[in-house]
Amino acid sequence: MLTISAIKKVLPHRYPMLLVDRVDELVPGERLVAVKAITCNEPWYQDLAEDAGDEEHAYPQTLLIESWCQAAGVLAAWDKPNPDVMSGQVMLFGSISDVVLHRPVLPGEVLQHRVRLVRALSDTVIFEGECLSDGETVMEVGRVVMAMRPAEELTGALPAAPAPVGAGAH
Template identity: 80%
Template sequence: MSAVPQMSISGIKQVLPHRYPMLLVDRVDELVPGERLTARKAVTANEPWYQDLPADATDEQHHYPSALLIESWCQAAGVLAAWKNPNPDVLAGQVMLFGSISEVVFRRPVLPGDVLEHRVRLFRELSDTVIFEGEALVDGETVLEVGRVVMAMRPASELVGAAGDAGGSPCAT
């Protein structure tokens, strides 16, 4: 298939339900439907997870949280999974759910000023479930390897109210 033109933040917001402070993909550089995606996320010292650090915080204290590194990569995978049928509303239509992750290796810390390049490859697609693999790089150096991520697309109507009477909402990726 042919590549989709570069996608800006406005296009990403039409595909993913995430918003500030948890929208962790800034741009899609390449998207080849059913195959692969390359996306970017610029890490800055102005992000909320750094706000409580003291003025004399060390570089080690500024390491980008590993959970957010994974989240950012998974959001890039979510763009590849949902680009054909975008649904930024988690209360209607198909909802993207994170299933599992395996074979994750963190190669080096990520710091403010780094620009993450997420490379996502579609490993397998089974009906409404997709399996991805890939890596994240900074300046051409691998900082994260992802062996497998499983995501499923499910109807929101089957998930709303699943949290019981607590009034919970479905949990998107």
């Protein structure tokens, strides 16, 4: 099991964008099971109207995807951790496809991300899997492609120093 401090040694994400709480199972190069607990203390709920209902409290779909992808990132970077996006090799999103969102997720739910590594090339890793809440699938992830790239592709892409890049950051 990896606790949050171990996750922070692998991922560069920090509050409020560190969206994986714990890793329960990790088979390097193969699969990972991670936990994300949804709480209404996350800042996304701060501006909601006082009379907001459950619909308005649905966890943002795009952050659910981000959370799953961060779990995949732990599996991808486990054997070569680099929590610094300014140097070395950094993990970038290439593409995401066939993500099906089955139902909204609410504060109080404890999510289980199941990540399977489909294929690993020299600098590209492909994942699939799903997200469960209390055994029920709330999201399916068909295919996520991540690429390891030199950090200069990001730092060099800053508007002050335009440069061609291949992928966006996750």
